[in-house]
Amino acid sequence: MTILNISLPELIQAFVAQQVDKGGYGTVNEYILDLLCQEKAKAEQIESLLLEGLDSGEPLEVTDDWWEHKRSSLIQQFQSEQ
Template identity: 40%
Template sequence: MSTMNISLPDALKSFVDEQVSQRGYGTSSEYVRELIRKDQDRLQLRNLLLTGAASNPAQPADTSYFASLRDRVRKAAKPASKA
């Protein structure tokens, strides 16, 4: 694992220390890692949404679509018959 040193104004350091204490993190590093992971997740979701928005329109998800989907799930869930 690599290390990274950051400088924070006193007010931000106090905020981080408070979050570590109140949220049960062991260290400020754990808190910062969690913030970074959440930001990565947010960016990944944003990219997926933008990709979806830029894609060609799909067929409408109407009642027949969901009926077909339920049938496919039921068929996939059935155990294979023994010969």
């Protein structure tokens, strides 16, 4: 495992210490590692969803006119549900 040293302002250090205690982490390292793993998982999920979107069908050109039509359509749909 590689060692990474970081400097934190006192307020952030206090916050991290609180989170370690609240979260039941044994050390600050465990807390930071968990945060980074969560962020990595989110990034992987976003990439997976983007790839799924790219493979979902024929591409369409999104222009200003397309957005205006989409916006108008959604407004009409919302108003009809009221």
